[in-house]
Amino acid sequence: MVKVLIIDDDESIRIILARLVREACSAADVAVSSEIPECGVDYALLESDNGSDGIRLIEQEHPDVIISDLLMPGIGGLDVLKRAKEIDERVPVIIVTAFDEMSSTIHAIQLGAFDFVSKPIDHEAFKTLVTRALEVKRLNDAGACENSAVGTGAPDGPVLVGNSREIRNIFKQIGMVSGNRVTVLVQGESGTGKEIVSRIIHSIGITKYEPFVPVNCSALTETLLESELFGHVKGAFTGAIRDRKGKFELAAAGTIFLDEISEMSPEMQVKLLRVIQERQLEKVGGEEPIPVNARIIAATNKDLAKFVEQGKFREDLYFRLKVFTIDIPPLRERKGDIPQLVVYFLARINARLHKNVSIVPYEVMDMLQNYDWVGNVRELENVLTQGVLLARGNVLDRGCVVLGQGNIAREGIAVNKDLTLAEVELEYIMKVLRKAHWNKTETARILGISKSTLYSKIQEYGIEKDE
Numbered sequence: 001m002v003k004v005l006i007i008d009d010d011e012s013i014r015i016i017l018a019r020l021v022r023e024a025c026s027a028a029d030v031a032v033s034s035e036i037p038e039c040g041v042d043y044a045l046l047e048s049d050n051g052s053d054g055i056r057l058i059e060q061e062h063p064d065v066i067i068s069d070l071l072m073p074g075i076g077g078l079d080v081l082k083r084a085k086e087i088d089e090r091v092p093v094i095i096v097t098a099f100d101e102m103s104s105t106i107h108a109i110q111l112g113a114f115d116f117v118s119k120p121i122d123h124e125a126f127k128t129l130v131t132r133a134l135e136v137k138r139l140n141d142a143g144a145c146e147n148s149a150v151g152t153g154a155p156d157g158p159v160l161v162g163n164s165r166e167i168r169n170i171f172k173q174i175g176m177v178s179g180n181r182v183t184v185l186v187q188g189e190s191g192t193g194k195e196i197v198s199r200i201i202h203s204i205g206i207t208k209y210e211p212f213v214p215v216n217c218s219a220l221t222e223t224l225l226e227s228e229l230f231g232h233v234k235g236a237f238t239g240a241i242r243d244r245k246g247k248f249e250l251a252a253a254g255t256i257f258l259d260e261i262s263e264m265s266p267e268m269q270v271k272l273l274r275v276i277q278e279r280q281l282e283k284v285g286g287e288e289p290i291p292v293n294a295r296i297i298a299a300t301n302k303d304l305a306k307f308v309e310q311g312k313f314r315e316d317l318y319f320r321l322k323v324f325t326i327d328i329p330p331l332r333e334r335k336g337d338i339p340q341l342v343v344y345f346l347a348r349i350n351a352r353l354h355k356n357v358s359i360v361p362y363e364v365m366d367m368l369q370n371y372d373w374v375g376n377v378r379e380l381e382n383v384l385t386q387g388v389l390l391a392r393g394n395v396l397d398r399g400c401v402v403l404g405q406g407n408i409a410r411e412g413i414a415v416n417k418d419l420t421l422a423e424v425e426l427e428y429i430m431k432v433l434r435k436a437h438w439n440k441t442e443t444a445r446i447l448g449i450s451k452s453t454l455y456s457k458i459q460e461y462g463i464e465k466d467e
């Protein structure tokens with residue numbers, strides 16, 4: 001007989017969950033119980049309306065599957081999950097919550113939750129989940145082994161906003177890789193959030209107290225990239241006036257973020273492959289091998305598999321990188337995230353520009369939701385920044401929202417008669433700062449101004465690092 005425990009302070013939810021569990025168990029076939037194949041699974045339902053009684057039942061009854069609400073008065077779902085895992089590491093725990101947000105999802109998955117479902121509950125999906133949980137438990141009891149990503153630490157720092165199925169799936173994947181050092185390949189169109197996902201993997205997981213070192217593989221020439229990545233010794237080439245540490249070395253036991261990996265030259269691809277294989281490198285002009293401990297996260301907005309087919313990217317390197325792949329879908333395929341993103345960005349932009357644009361009329365929100373966002377989240381952010389600058393009161397009215405300019409980041413700032421020169425300058429400086437990962441020397445170089453001019457402009461506009 002299998003025992004299923006339901007913990008929820010809301011009686012009506014317990015009733016629904018109990019019914020779904022009953023349906024799942026009676027529909028479940030031989031897979032779950034070989035003893036009573038024809039009539040589903042023989043099961044017992046246990047219920048509790050609070051976390052501490054729930055834990056007591058776990059201790060006494062050792063249920064096979066636990067379904068727990070996340071937020072309850074007193075002991076919450078994460079505590080239940082922790083205790084359940086201490087008692088029996090292999091028990092599947094399904095966390096149910098109305099509060100669908102990133103940190104709890106990631107944390108629950110890190111703590112080893114079997115899955116995470118949000119209210120309103122999709123009945124069919126939930127039943128399938130219960131059946132799967134029962135099956136996994138049976139396999140476990142039979143001696144098979146399941147992996148669960150275990151890690152610690154609550155997320156802070158960069159945030160990934162959204163609650164679509166797609167983005168929740170990404171939260172889960174982040175939870176799975178943040179507790180280990182596996183190489184990750186993040187793929188997605190430009191502006192979908194590849195860098196932010198990479199930063200979150202770094203900052204919530206075991207690398208969080210170590211450096212995060214971004215390198216844009218397309219921004220530098222071959223020789224410069226090699227010395228940038230691996231460092232050089234004094235005298236290795238003209239201009240190498242002293243020893244210099246490379247980004248791999250600077251990343252230490254943290255993360256090296258190889259952005260736009262598809263743009264790496266064939267020669268550099270060979271060198272990178274060797275570093276990954278041997279977990280050590282040599283500085284340009286150096287002879288001593290240096291161990292490599294950093295976790296690699298690579299990102300690309302190109303279809304890397306196609307690049308491999310076309311002979312533009314080495315297949316062996318591709319396989320080394322795609323140990324774990326995270327595909328971020330374009331924003332137009334998860335339009336449900338748009339309202340949350342709008343609210344989130346408006347708050348940030350208002351704070352940065354000392355504005356208070358907080359009202360978004362329905363028709364404007366509709367317009368934003370119906371647009372195709374070729375430049376994805378970055379384009380949305382840019383359109384909103386421009387909107388806030390153009391708004392004269394606290395309403396983001398239709399006239400402020402200028403759509404149809406594609407990815408402004410790539411195409412430059414839209415000419416708009418209402419923007420003052422200072423506003424355009426501020427926006428452009430922000431774009432370059434972000435592009436250069438807030439490296440002031442690089443930003444000043446791109447802008448063609450001195451570093452001190454850049455600093456005075458940063459002060460003048462009250463620019464603060466926003467990512």
Ligand SMILES: Nc1ncnc2c1ncn2[C@@H]1O[C@H](COP(=O)(O)OP(=O)(O)OP(=O)(O)O)[C@@H](O)[C@H]1O
Nearest residue numbers: 159160161189190191192193194195196301377378
């Ligand atoms: N889900 C999200 N929640 C909050 N901010 C987001 C989200 N997705 C993207 N952003 C923001 O959108 C901007 C673009 O994201 P990011 O730089 O991570 O994209 P990218 O995929 O690396 O783009 P590119 O390919 O052009 O380098 C950043 O300012 C980032 O903070």
Ligand SMILES: [Mg+2]
Nearest residue numbers: 194195259299
């Ligand atoms: Mg990027």
